[in-house]
Amino acid sequence: MEESMRENVASLLPVVTEYEAPFWNGLQDGKLMVQECKSCGHKQFPPSPVCTECLSEKVEWVEASGKASLWSKVEFNKAYLKPYPDVPYAVAVARLEEGPLVEGRFSAENYKKVPIDAELKVTFVDTQDGTKIVEFVPVND
């Protein structure tokens, strides 16, 4: 597809609310942010205005360690989204060291060769319009 005809990846961003903004800002700065409850220590993602365990409002954003493991993976052979017309592309479902499951890109090569439960690390890639997204890669790459 002609680059000029592509819809921007940024069109997939949600309307950002006050409590979610630190995640999206962090992503564009190349940081994967999760929430930590200062009352009970629970770490969570996706975010909530309160701790999902104890309902405390003392939830703060912290940068994830970037260590993860591969929970599952899929490869899209049908183009569902206008900014992503080129298939196949793969998505990893990764378990962060902090606990939550997070989805991110996975290269076609890694999709084929990296087994479930393998150790991963977080990286960030620039998409065609400059919007950063998460990519998971094997820890030794």
Next chain:
Amino acid sequence: MQTNESRRVAVVGVGDVDYGKYYRQRDLHYVRDPYALGIEAFKNALEDSGLTKDDIDGVICVRDIKQYDQFCYRIGIDKPRLVNGLESSGRQSGLALQYAAMAIATGMANTVAVVYSNNGRTAKYNYGSTGDAGDPFGILHGMTSPGAQVGAMFARYCHDYNASEEVLAKIAISQRYHASMTPNAVFKKLLTMDDYMGAKYITEPLRLFDYCLINDGAVCIILSSVERAKDLKKPVVEMIATSACGDMKSMYMKEDFFYGALQKISADLQGQAGIKLTDIDNMQIYDNFTPTVVFSLEGLGLCGRGEASQYIDEVGITLGQSVRPVNTSGGHISETYMQGFNHQVECVRQLRHECGERQVKDSKLSLYVCAAPILTGHIFARL
């Protein structure tokens, strides 16, 4: 459930449309009217029940019947005592019957028509293109559609239990065989293992035949009391148990493959009905994607975790081979994608012994289950 006959709930009418005929009409230059589809199913259900529209004092509209007032106006029901609309996800179908049953059991309404329509084919719905899995953090990364979410669950399942895509093929092939005996089904040509394995991946590990189809159609199911049902012309089909359970995560994907919620539903249904699942004669299992059938067989407790493939080989899911065949009309994969409504209709028709060559002999008990972010299940009995 209640024991008083005026408060026990029965399905007294079912109506649908000729899905295959509508699917083959490829040259339409218009979007099929969702109200007209619903009205066709409603009239068929009324005729099936022997009731008139004046008997209907509750109307629940689902999916593409977006405006319940517009629908009721179009069928001339002016002052229903129960009326509302439910959104378009498939989990609503089991819930819609539960809401009708609750209204009847409490006396809020006597006879409720649940009306569903879907014009997804002519309206050219592109499922998955709008983030309909509801996860904004995934969609930015290209992760979309419940199909991809179920695919990811199945990939993990294969890892955990050393399973393969062959189990999905067995389900798709069996359901297509059932659809070949369902007069109004969309796809009736038999599938082979080569057909299944030769089809392209949509979102690997799921292939084309693991996906629900997209077609136009409508279903109406009319519920009333068992007392009223006994005065009507068809055999009485009672809802003897019903249960729901949310599975509330931020992703459609569930790390336990819906197991925990399915176990609760299974225990509820068996407890309310006073039967064991092994007493069931046929099962209609929600199959937006074939892995849901695998997860449901295990979550209900019909076999151990990771043993669905073995269950399919040993107990079976296919008419003529199994004591408890599954998705006897072909399900979403082959009959029609009426989001669980067609499954519930099949429960009723099997219990009335109206299913012709796909009839499960002497069916007395039929189970419906839907594994989705809100899980539902019912057991229906022929009285």
